[in-house]
Amino acid sequence: MDAIILQILNGLDKGSAYALIALGLTLIFGTLGVVNFAHGALFMIGAFCAVTLSRILTLSHEVVDETRTDFLGNPLKVDVPYLYDIFGQTTGDAIIDWAVPISILFAIPVMVFIGFAMERGLIKHFYKRPHADQILVTFGLAIVLQEIIKYFYGANPIPTPAPSAFTGSFDFGAMLGFDPGSIIYPYWRIIYFMFAAVIIGAVFAFLQFTTFGMVVRAGMADRETVGLLGINIDKRFTIMFGIAAAVAGLAGVMYTPINSPNYHMGMDFLVLSFVVVVVGGMGSLPGAVLAGFLLGILESFASMAIVLETLPGINQIIIYLVAIIILLTRPRGLMGRKGVMED
C-alpha cells in the first residue's frame, strides 16, 4: 500500500509538469490552431530564467586570498557577490538561496515577451499554412532556441537548488500510520504539485470568470463569428500565446531544483506532452490536465521494480501503449471536441 501511495505521489509531480506544458500547448492550439513544437523550448527557457537570475544574483568581484592558492599555485581569487557588499553576507546568502522562487517574478515578463515575439515574429505567418508546415517551423525554432542556450550556458546540467528550507523530505508514512520513513517525499516536489495546481486553477479561472476569457473561449469555439462582431480576436489570441509561454516558463522555473536544467530538457518533455494533448483531446484544456496527471501516474507505476520484472521495458512504452488504446476506443481523446483537426 505504501508503495502505491509513493508511486501516486511520484505520478502527481511528474504529471504536474506534463499538465502544465500540455495546458500551454492546448491553449495555443485551441486559440491559434497552431501545433507548437517549440513549446518544450519555452519550458527550457523558463528553467534558464532561473539559472540566469541565479547568476545575476551571484555576480561577483574577485578578492585575492593570499593565504590560499589556486590549482596553479597562484594566490586564490575568491568571488565575492556584490549582494554581500549591498546587504551583508547573511542577507545576501538568503537572497541567493531563494533565487528559484524569486525567478518566478523575473520569468513572467521574460516569457510573455518571448511568447509575443515568437507569435508576432514567426508563427503568425503560418496560421493559414498546413499543420505539417507549422510543425516543421516550430520544431526548427525549438532547435535554434536550444542551440542558443547551449552556446551561452554550455551542454552540462547546471545545478539550481531549491531554498535550503525546502531541501528535505516530508514523512507521509508517519502521518498516515505507516512505518516512519516508508513514504517520504521531497518538499520541493510537493510544492511543485501545489504550484501546478494553482497555475492550472488560475488559467481556468481567467478563462471562465473574466470578460477577456469569455471572448477567448468564444473565439476558440467560433473565431469567425467573434470577428464579425467587431472584436479583435487576433490580439487576444496573441495575448493567450504570451500566457501559454508564461505557463510553460513557470513550469520550467519551478522544475529546476528537481532536475538540473540543461539545454535539451525541453525536448525530453515535448513528445510526451504532445501525447498528453492527443490523449486528453486536441483543444480540450481539462482533457490536457487530466491526461497529464493520468499518464504521469501510469508512467510512475510502470517503473516499479515488480512491474518491470513482469513486463521488462514496459516503462518505456506505457504512455504510447495507453495512447494507442485510448485513441482506438475514443478517437477524439478523453475529452476531445468534435471537428477539431478532423477536416
Next chain:
Amino acid sequence: MSNSNFTRRGLIRSGAVAGAAGIALPTYLRADAHAGYLNAPQGDTVTLGFNVPQSGPYADEGADELRAYELAVEHLNGGGDGGMLNTFTSKALQGNGILGKKVEYVTGDTQTKSDAARASAKSMIEKDGAVMITGGSSSGVAVAVQALCQEAGVIFMAGLTHSNDTTGKDKRANGFRHFFNSYMSGAALAPVLSNAYGNDRNAYHLTADYNWGYTTEEAVRSSTEALGWNTVNAVKTPLTATDFSAYITPVLQSDADVLVLNHYGGNMVNSLTNAVQFGLRDRMVNGKQFEIIVPLYSRLMAKGAGANVKGIFGSTNWHWSLQDPGSKAFVQSFGTKYGFPPSQAAHTCYVQALLYADACERAGTFNPCGVVEALEGFEFDGMGNGPTLYRAEDHQCFKDVLVVKGKENPTSEFDLLEIVEVTPVDQVTYAPDHPQFAGGSLGTCNPGA
C-alpha cells in the same frame, strides 16, 4: 596479441641495413612512403583526426578533449612549455612534429551518436587524409569508430570509454585504450567500500540501459558480492530518463542500504540529485547509514549535481590534483593556456595523442602495423598515472586507478572530488581471458592498403 608479419626487431634490423647501405626499405616500412598503407602523409605534414562530441549532451566534455588535443599538437610541434613531453619516460619525441612532419589536425563531431561518429571519422579518413582517429566520450561511439578504423586501416586511439567491451569482446588490432574500464572501477572500489561500509551490505543497482551500464553493473556487482555484499535488485533505467523518482522510490521499499548508480553524464546528475532529494543519504536501514555509490565519476558532470556529490565514493581515471611530475606538468600547461584545470577526458586524450606520436617515432613509420607493434607491450611512465603498460593481448592500458569521494568543503568550482586512494595497478589487473572480457579477438592489424 594482434597478428602481424611486422616485428620491432625486424624493423630495427631493416632500418639499420637500409641506413647503412642506403637502399630502399619496403614501402610500408618507410616514413616517407606514399603507398603501402592508407593515408601515408604527403609532404611535410601529417594529419590527425580528432573525433569528439562537439554537439549533444557531452559537448562540454568534447570541448575539453579538443582543448587537450590542441595542446598536444602544440607540444608535438615544439610550441608551449612541452607539457608531458618533459616527463614522459620515452624520449623519442623531439618537439619537431612526428617523424619530422608538422602535425596538423582536422576535427569531427561525434554528437555522441554511433552513426554520426562513424560518418565524421569516415569523412576525416577519406576526405582529409587522417592517418589516425582519436577521441570520443562514449563506449558505444568508441566501439563503433574502432570497428570503422579497423576496416579502413587507420589507428584508433580511444578517448573516454569505460565499458569492458571496448578492449573486451569488441577489441580490434588497430584500436588502443588508455582510459580505465568498468572492471578496474569495481576492483578499485571494493576494498575502499569494505573499509568504509563493512562487508554486510544490501546493494540496489540502478543501471543505464546500454552497453556501458551493463558492464559497470556486472563489474561492481561481482566485486562487491565477493566482499559479502548482497545485491537486492538491479533495475535498468532508460538512457533517455530524466526524472528517476519512480526508480528511487522502490529503493525506499526495499531492504537496501546502499544504492549503486551505474549512470554517467546527465543520467548520473539526475539520478543522484533525485536520490538525495528523497532523503536516501539521511536514511538509516537496519541500523546502518544508507550510502550511495557512483562507480564512474567525471568532474565535469559532477559539477551538474552540485552539493549532492559530497561524501559519495566513485572512481576516476585521473584527477588534476595529483602531484606526480607528469600531472603537474600537464595541469600547468593546460591551466596556463585555458585558465582552468583539465578534466580526466582531456587528460586521456592528451596522453593518447602523445602515445601515438611516440609510437610512430619509435616505429619509424606511420604505418598502422608499425604503430601497433610499437604500442603493444609498451611500458612507460611520466604521464600522470604512474608506471603504465599497454598490454599486447587486448590493447588496454594497465595503471593505478583513483578512488575518489565528493569533497565536503570545495574551495573552488573545480575542487569537487578528493582522492581517497590510489589503487595499485596489480589490484586492478585481470587475465586477458577474464569472463567479463570474454569473446572477440584483436584480429590482425590493417594498414588499409
